[in-house]
Amino acid sequence: MSRSHSTLPFHDLRFFNDVPSLRSIEERFRKFLKRVRKAAQERAVAQGEMTEDDCLYDYELVADEDMRGIKRRAMRAVERVHSSTGMYHLTDENRARLTPLRDGLTVSQVATEHGADEIAAALHAEMPWMAPATEVVWRGLQASARDGPPGARFSPLALVGSPGIGKSHWARRLAHHLSVPTTKIDATGEPATFALVGSQRGWGSAHHGKVMKTILQARHGGPLVILDEIEKAGETHSTRGSRHTFTDALLPLLERMTATSWECPFFQIKFDMSWVNWVMTANGREGLPEPLQSRCVVLDLPDLTIEQLHDFACSEGKRRGVPEPALAAVLDVFDSGAISNARLNLRIVSRMLDRAEMLAQQPMLN
Numbered sequence: 001m002s003r004s005h006s007t008l009p010f011h012d013l014r015f016f017n018d019v020p021s022l023r024s025i026e027e028r029f030r031k032f033l034k035r036v037r038k039a040a041q042e043r044a045v046a047q048g049e050m051t052e053d054d055c056l057y058d059y060e061l062v063a064d065e066d067m068r069g070i071k072r073r074a075m076r077a078v079e080r081v082h083s084s085t086g087m088y089h090l091t092d093e094n095r096a097r098l099t100p101l102r103d104g105l106t107v108s109q110v111a112t113e114h115g116a117d118e119i120a121a122a123l124h125a126e127m128p129w130m131a132p133a134t135e136v137v138w139r140g141l142q143a144s145a146r147d148g149p150p151g152a153r154f155s156p157l158a159l160v161g162s163p164g165i166g167k168s169h170w171a172r173r174l175a176h177h178l179s180v181p182t183t184k185i186d187a188t189g190e191p192a193t194f195a196l197v198g199s200q201r202g203w204g205s206a207h208h209g210k211v212m213k214t215i216l217q218a219r220h221g222g223p224l225v226i227l228d229e230i231e232k233a234g235e236t237h238s239t240r241g242s243r244h245t246f247t248d249a250l251l252p253l254l255e256r257m258t259a260t261s262w263e264c265p266f267f268q269i270k271f272d273m274s275w276v277n278w279v280m281t282a283n284g285r286e287g288l289p290e291p292l293q294s295r296c297v298v299l300d301l302p303d304l305t306i307e308q309l310h311d312f313a314c315s316e317g318k319r320r321g322v323p324e325p326a327l328a329a330v331l332d333v334f335d336s337g338a339i340s341n342a343r344l345n346l347r348i349v350s351r352m353l354d355r356a357e358m359l360a361q362q363p364m365l366n
Contacts, residue, residue, distance in 0.1 A: 004111050006150040007104040010221050010272050013086040015102045020081070025074040030062055033070070037061045086269060094267065097208075097216060105221035107151030107275045108180050109144075116141035119177045123170070126315060129308045130170045132299045133159055137174060151222045152178060156254050156278040158230070158293065160285055161301030164345025166312075171226045171279040180277075181218035183210045184226040187233035192246045196227075197253075198266035208266040211253075211276065222275035230280045231287030247289045254278060254295045304346065310334040313349050322353060326360040 020028075038061060044050045062070075082088035087095050110116050120138035124131060140154025159167040168184065175182035185195045198209035208216075214223045233246035252258040259274040280296065282288055288298070304312075310331065317327040330352050 004109045005106045006109055008107055008150055008221050008272065008275065010105045011086075011101055011269065013098065013101060013269065014084055015099075016081070016085065019085075020078070022074055022078050025077050026067075026070055029070045029074055030067065033066060034058065034061045089268060098267065098269075100216050100219045105215065105219055107220065107222040108178055109150065110141045110152045110178075111145060113142050113145045116145050119174075122177050123173060126173055126319075127166055127170050127312070129304055130166065130301070132301065133157060133170060136297050136299070151275040152180075152277070153222075153275065154277060156280070156296040158280040158282060158288065158296040158298040159301055160282045160288075160298060162303050162345070163283055164347040165301060165304055166346040167279075167281040167301070168226055168228055169346065171224065171281075174279070175224040178224065178277075181214055181220050181223045182226060183214040183223060184228060185210055186228045187230050187246060188228075192227075192230075192233040193249045196246065197249045198264060200265040200268065206266060208264060211273070212264055212266070212271075215271075215276075221272070222277065224277045224279065227278065227280040229282060230292070231282040231284060247292050251291060251295065254292075304344075306334060306344070309344050309346070309349055312346065313353065316350070317353055317356070320353060320357065322357055323360045326356040327353075330356050 037056075038058070041050070041055045045052055045055065079088070085095075087098065090098075110119065116138055119141060120134055123134045123137070127134075136157060137154045141152055144152050144154070159170075161167060172182060185192060194207070194209065196209050196211060198212060199206050211223070211225055214225075215221060227250075230246070252262055253273055253276065256274045259276070260272050261270045262273045263270045278296075285293075285298070285300075313330055313334070314327070317330065322330075330349075333352070
């Protein structure tokens with residue numbers, strides 16, 4: 001589903017096509033001083049103030065003391081140019097990483113309320129049991145269309161429910177319908193704070209986070225970020241002993257006012273992260289910090305029924321192009337009552353479809 005787009009500045013950086021080197025500025029200043037002094041000598045000779053024998057040779061026109069002054073002035077000139085970019089403190093490698101920001105970043109728009117209706121309808125058709133989450137997004141996209149901001153926004157979501165009901169899958173499908181890039185951060189499988197926002201000097205390995213990495217790689221200022229099992233996120237400690245929590249890192253990004261001028265710990269530059277949309281998943285409310293809950297729409301989602309799993313298998317199988325005989329064999333598991341509801345979830349159904357696809361592609365045996 002194609003979307004309209006607009007471009008945002010995203011930053012206050014200045015990019016120059018050709019920043020002169022210190023050596024080139026020194027050489028330019030030296031040549032300028034040499035021309036000025038040579039012209040002064042020629043005027044003095046022409047006016048009879050000195051003879052040609054009194055003139056200095058070309059190599060004598062700029063003395064060592066002059067070169068020391070030139071070097072000081074050239075250094076100040078280079079510092080002023082680099083300081084005006086906002087990236088003077090970065091290495092050449094890290095400046096190069098920010099090159100995608102030169103002309104601003106794209107964000108996806110939902111231009112009309114009808115466009116918001118289409119997205120909500122498509123999501124609901126695929127995963128009707130996620131209706132509470134779809135409705136929150138629908139209302140947010142409608143408001144975006146009415147207010148006319150440059151990009152699509154909705155309130156941060158925290159989806160609470162049993163494993164395997166499709167929380168992360170729903171978020172990925174939402175990103176698909178919005179035509180935005182997505183990144184997923186597993187709060188249990190990696191240092192979540194580092195993965196989210198990156199780290200600066202003083203930590204074991206300084207790097208920028210997954211959110212910034214996605215923005216730079218996709219050149220898109222409004223990705224959808226999926227934070228999985230956030231109730232299990234722990235603390236992170238630096239090599240100097242300081243403590244950072246996942247919630248500490250996340251809260252400034254969820255608040256629109258602070259996200260507008262969020263400072264990246266790695267680049268130490270402020271970026272406009274207010275167009276990033278957030279979907280968090282959790283298996284239960286226990287472990288969810290209150291400050292986090294107060295900044296999100298928290299939805300408690302029920303387990304799936306046999307009928308809902310059956311409908312998902314049918315629609316997902318058709319979307320994948322699973323051959324009819326193979327899909328019928330999967331659906332027969334539900335129709336025959338061979339498996340109870342307690343043993344099935346969306347992940348198991350997806351694996352059943354994977355298996356059916358694989359078997360359908362195998363050659364017939366004689």
